[in-house]
Amino acid sequence: MKGVNRGTRGSASTLHTASRASGGVRALIVAPAWIGDAVMAQVLFMRLHEYNPGLRLDALAPRWVAPVLQRMPEIDQIIDNPFAHGELSLASRYRLARRLAQGGYQRAYVLPNSLKSALIPFLAGIPERVGFTGEARYGLINRRHTLDEIALPQMAERFAQLAEPPGAALPRPLPLPRLASSREQQDATLAALGIERPEKVAVFCPGAEFGPAKRWPARHFATLADELARRGYAVWLLGSPKDRVVGDEIVRLATAAAPNNLCGTTALTQAVDLIAASSFVVCNDSGLMHVAAALGRPLVAVYGSSSPGFTPPLSKRAQIISLKLECSPCFKRECPLGHLDCLNKLEPQRVLDACLTGATQ
Secondary structure (H helix, E strand, C coil), X not given: CCCCCCCCCCCHHHHHHHHHHHCCCEEEEECCCCHHHHHHCHHHHHHHHHHCCCCEEEEEEXXXXXXXXXXXXXXXCEEECCCCCCCCCHHHHHHHHHHHHHHCCCEEEECCCCHHHHHHHHHCCCCEEEEECCCCCCCCCCXXXXXXXXXXXXXXXXXXXXXXXXXXXXCCCXXXXXXXXXXXXXXXXXXXXXXCCCCCEEEEECCCCCCHHHCCCHHHHHHHHHHHHHCCCEEEECCCHHHHHXXXXXXXXXXXXXXXXXXXXXXXXXXXXXXXXXXXXXXXCCHHHHHHHHCCCCEEEECCCCCCCCCCCCCCCEEEECCCCCCCCCCCCCCCCCCCHHHHCCCHHHHHHHHHHHHCC
């Protein structure tokens, strides 16, 4: 997807007035820097609203994550977090913290585990700062949770745990993330992109930011596209500018109607609406996989080097396909054995069968 505008529902300069007018608890989320993580974090936002009627919940988020937060009814305002990964910029963090100090926040929930992510709520003087202990953040986080990886095997569970008192058991089942996309929003996106709404459309998300060991081969996507085209489906390819090359490869290899390669040409908000308009979605383990799950679309999620045990798509309409080879999951960016059998040997027919089953449910 193209870079997105800051697209906030408010700014730090407006926080003080809004807080005085609303009453009730005002809390700040320090959001994750990954799209999929931000989607999974919605289970925490839901729990916080359940426990705190009248809660005003704002998010400090990188601009590339902001669009998915904008589609969550639990989030009131989004404040741009301009700091790149690994960037300290202590003076700039202090200036942002001073603006946030005007917001009247009683609590901050710090979702990343880094020390830097906890600095701004501390410098802003937010009284209660909630998070996992992380990188020795004893002075920065004052409502500290200790991670029990066995009790909380999934990332979404770890986010949801922050709504509970430290040491308390996590109530289950968790709510499922749900992103909003109206028919009007979808129509506006289609019009902006000059695309007519097909009767049947499959969305492929062939990229994976983590690395090639999570990407189903382009030739398999092309074979799947051909089989779906013969069944009357249009095929749209969605992803970031980095995925444009693999999208072009899929188009080149397809022999039936050419898929529409939209990788790198849409904003994330537009990708959300295109996924919402689809008949079903085929994804690698990626951020867009979690977006598709939260939109409630029938979803086929292909896993190679990673495991659905930690970050599964949180949807009852998701089908997970994995060969479960002895060498996987290895959690490597590239296949350490050089063959990538976990994905190369996952035949398109198996994915096609799952797509056609999911489309009828």
